[in-house]
Amino acid sequence: MLSIIMLRLQRLKVEYYVFLVMTLMSLIFTFIFGATQNQDYTPTILVVDEDNSDYSKKVFSELQDNNAFKYSISEYDDAVKKVQDDKAAAALVINKGLQENIENNQKPVLGIIKTKENIDTMTLENIISSITSKMVGNIRIASITADFINQEKNIDHNKIFNEAYNKAVETWKYKKPIEISSTRLVEGNGTGYDNLTHSIIGFALFFSMYTIVFAIGEILNEKKYNTWNRILVSPISKNAILGGNLIVSFLVGFVQVGILFIAGKYLFGLNLGSNLLGVIIVLIAFVFTITSMGLFLSGLVKTHSQLAALTPVILTSTSMLGGCMWPLDIVENKIILALSNITPQKWAIEGIESIAMYGKGINGVIIPTLVLLGMGLLFFSTGVKLVKSE
Amino acid sequence: MALLEVNNLKKYFKEVKAVDGISFKVERGEVFGLLGPNGAGKSTTISMISTLFKPNEGDIKYKNVSIIDNPSAIQQKLGVVPQEIALYPTLSGYENLKFWGHAYGLRGKELSNRIEEVSEIIGIKDRLKDKIEKYSGGMKRRINIGAALLHNPEILIMDEPTVGIDPQSRNHILDTVLELNKKGMTIIYTSHYMEEVEYLCTRVSIMDKGNIIASGTQEELLEIVKGKKKINLRFDKISDNLIDRINSIDYIENVDVHDDEIILTTQNGEDIFKDLIAKSSETENSILSIDIKKPNLEAVFLHLTGRALRD
Ligand SMILES: Nc1ncnc2c1ncn2[C@@H]1O[C@H](COP(=O)(O)OP(=O)(O)OP(=O)(O)O)[C@@H](O)[C@H]1O
Ligand SMILES: [Mg+2]
Numbered sequence: 001m002l003s004i005i006m007l008r009l010q011r012l013k014v015e016y017y018v019f020l021v022m023t024l025m026s027l028i029f030t031f032i033f034g035a036t037q038n039q040d041y042t043p044t045i046l047v048v049d050e051d052n053s054d055y056s057k058k059v060f061s062e063l064q065d066n067n068a069f070k071y072s073i074s075e076y077d078d079a080v081k082k083v084q085d086d087k088a089a090a091a092l093v094i095n096k097g098l099q100e101n102i103e104n105n106q107k108p109v110l111g112i113i114k115t116k117e118n119i120d121t122m123t124l125e126n127i128i129s130s131i132t133s134k135m136v137g138n139i140r141i142a143s144i145t146a147d148f149i150n151q152e153k154n155i156d157h158n159k160i161f162n163e164a165y166n167k168a169v170e171t172w173k174y175k176k177p178i179e180i181s182s183t184r185l186v187e188g189n190g191t192g193y194d195n196l197t198h199s200i201i202g203f204a205l206f207f208s209m210y211t212i213v214f215a216i217g218e219i220l221n222e223k224k225y226n227t228w229n230r231i232l233v234s235p236i237s238k239n240a241i242l243g244g245n246l247i248v249s250f251l252v253g254f255v256q257v258g259i260l261f262i263a264g265k266y267l268f269g270l271n272l273g274s275n276l277l278g279v280i281i282v283l284i285a286f287v288f289t290i291t292s293m294g295l296f297l298s299g300l301v302k303t304h305s306q307l308a309a310l311t312p313v314i315l316t317s318t319s320m321l322g323g324c325m326w327p328l329d330i331v332e333n334k335i336i337l338a339l340s341n342i343t344p345q346k347w348a349i350e351g352i353e354s355i356a357m358y359g360k361g362i363n364g365v366i367i368p369t370l371v372l373l374g375m376g377l378l379f380f381s382t383g384v385k386l387v388k389s390e
Numbered sequence: 391m392a393l394l395e396v397n398n399l400k401k402y403f404k405e406v407k408a409v410d411g412i413s414f415k416v417e418r419g420e421v422f423g424l425l426g427p428n429g430a431g432k433s434t435t436i437s438m439i440s441t442l443f444k445p446n447e448g449d450i451k452y453k454n455v456s457i458i459d460n461p462s463a464i465q466q467k468l469g470v471v472p473q474e475i476a477l478y479p480t481l482s483g484y485e486n487l488k489f490w491g492h493a494y495g496l497r498g499k500e501l502s503n504r505i506e507e508v509s510e511i512i513g514i515k516d517r518l519k520d521k522i523e524k525y526s527g528g529m530k531r532r533i534n535i536g537a538a539l540l541h542n543p544e545i546l547i548m549d550e551p552t553v554g555i556d557p558q559s560r561n562h563i564l565d566t567v568l569e570l571n572k573k574g575m576t577i578i579y580t581s582h583y584m585e586e587v588e589y590l591c592t593r594v595s596i597m598d599k600g601n602i603i604a605s606g607t608q609e610e611l612l613e614i615v616k617g618k619k620k621i622n623l624r625f626d627k628i629s630d631n632l633i634d635r636i637n638s639i640d641y642i643e644n645v646d647v648h649d650d651e652i653i654l655t656t657q658n659g660e661d662i663f664k665d666l667i668a669k670s671s672e673t674e675n676s677i678l679s680i681d682i683k684k685p686n687l688e689a690v691f692l693h694l695t696g697r698a699l700r701d
Contacts, residue, residue: 225477226474232441
């Protein structure tokens with residue numbers, strides 16, 4: 001096995017370009033999809049303060065600490081119009097009675113005016129949730145009413161608002177209040193959803209998968225070079241070939257992810273939260289799963305060029321499903337959400353983001369790690385069978 | 391006790407009987423030849439001896455111990471030169487040799503010494519730093535052989551090691567084989583070049599369609615065609631009429647047409663000139679040359695199968 005490991009490391013000197021290309025691609029994509037949204041274009045959020053109290057002012061100043069958006073105070077009617085005309089991403093309505101509610105230990109009601117659900121509104125909801133939950137202290141769940149305003153023109157905005165408001169208050173009174181994000185927001189002390197962080201993580205995982213799959217796919221080149229058979233007639237066993245290749249591919253993959261995260265930190269200011277160990281555990285599980293998946297794919301095809309044709313299709317589709325390109329929270333289709341559970345990417349992202357964004361501890365990564373290891377073992381055992389039977 | 395003993399070996403690929411019950415022995419210190427045309431089953435036989443394939447039937451014994459269920463008994467003792475180049479093209483010749491030496495357990499100083507010695511033997515020392523993909527066909531073949539020599543194997547198996555290379559590299563390889571053998575290495579050599587086998591081998595098995603059709607020393611094999619002559623005829627042009635007339639000479643056993651040449655095997659040589667000239671004068675073709683050859687292994691194959699070894 002040592003022979004194989006040394007051989008693979010030696011061959012890496014020649015095959016480093018996959019590694020380089022994937023590193024560059026990942027950084028470029030992160031820059032395009034993650035950075036631009038935060039740096040070149042900052043969406044505006046209008047704030048309608050109907051309460052005009054100390055608390056509502058505090059909400060506003062807290063908002064301004066968060067630089068995901070520009071905030072400006074607006075009148076209600078004006079806000080509705082601007083949101084409708086796409087001049088603002090959304091508007092936050094601080095309803096009358098915020099101070100009263102907070103002082104009486106009741107849940108505060110905040111409204112969001114939006115025309116569509118997208119990353120911006122989701123981010124806003126997360127930000128508001130964490131601000132209010134911070135403010136209300138002993139009230140465990142902060143709730144927000146989400147209004148939906150049609151894009152039709154001739155609408156009495158006041159009426160819509162009143163209806164929506166009343167409906168929201170009703171919901172809040174009689175049913176479970178609408179929770180904007182799940183309890184993890186309240187539990188931890190994370191910064192909440194952040195698009196840049198998500199892009200760095202998503203693209204780092206996505207492009208690392210290529211490096212890993214192509215690294216393990218080198219096994220197919222052994223067949224092309226006829227060296228596979230030649231090794232088999234030497235004292236080196238099949239298990240040693242597989243073992244050596246798996247170990248090297250795993251290491252290469254891990255280094256690739258590591259470099260991308262470190263680059264993310266220095267180029268884009270990625271903050272992985274306080275529990276680095278948890279992140280590393282998820283990454284180890286993820287790289288193992290993808291290495292095994294690569295072995296499985298290598299077993300399915302005959303040649304390295306077939307693998308090169310198959311890999312982008314599989315990696316891109318599962319990465320879209322699994323939320324590498326955009327957060328799964330904006331996906332509403334139930335089938336897609338259900339399918340996302342069978343992609344390793346979803347679990348890796350969930351595990352890492354639970355620490356990086358939502359401030360969870362090691363507990364947050366246990367389930368994702370176990371799921372990843374389970375998938376990895378499944379791929380591993382079928383992959384070994386397929387490759388060996390060749 | 392033979393060093394290697396093959397008994398009733400069979401290997402079928404679905405319908406194809408690649409090897410169909412062959413037996414032979416290889417003695418210590420000899421150059422044993424497997425001669426046969428394309429598809430005879432030579433490589434399949436080699437693959438089974440080198441533990442790559444398990445036979446469907448039969449046994450292979452190395453020093454009287456079966457290797458079928460215990461492949462590691464022989465792996466370290468064998469050096470295998472595969473028919474296809476089996477090297478890492480993006481690595482240098484040196485790196486390739488180093489890997490294969492390492493694979494057979496060589497380390498450190500011993501390994502680098504052996505790389506030195508082997509590159510001397512295969513005559514490729516000055517290009518060792520270059521990548522294999524930059525080598526010529528002949529140089530690749532040499533490294534391909536060198537990779538099997540590092541651990542100084544007891545038995546060297548060479549599967550058509552000279553296919554597709556220039557005469558100079560080919561001669562170098564043949565002489566290397568003889569040299570290795572002189573130093574005590576047992577060699578199994580497969581080829582469809584009769585001349586190579588004649589040049590190298592002490593004993594030969596001739597294979598055809600999965601079977602061994604004759605075995606023995608070269609002298610023993612030539613006994614089969616004793617008294618026969620092989621005659622190469624060249625005419626200005628060859629017509630069907632001419633071939634029919636030559637075929638009508640009753641003591642001629644075989645007529646084979648190769649491009650502009652007619653090759654005959656015959657029992658009787660006395661009247662052949664007279665008869666050939668008479669027959670050809672009945673046609674519009676005229677003889678350019680008559681060349682009588684001593685019978686060789688090619689003639690043995692032709693005699694046994696009615697076909698030429700190549701083409
Ligand atoms: N892996 C395989 N699968 C199916 N058929 C095979 C396989 N290997 C060899 N054969 C068949 O077995 C027969 C013998 O092939 P083999 O390669 O042993 O011949 P050979 O004597 O080495 O020929 P050559 O001189 O062309 O190398 C051929 O008909 C070939 O097509
Ligand atoms: Mg062959």
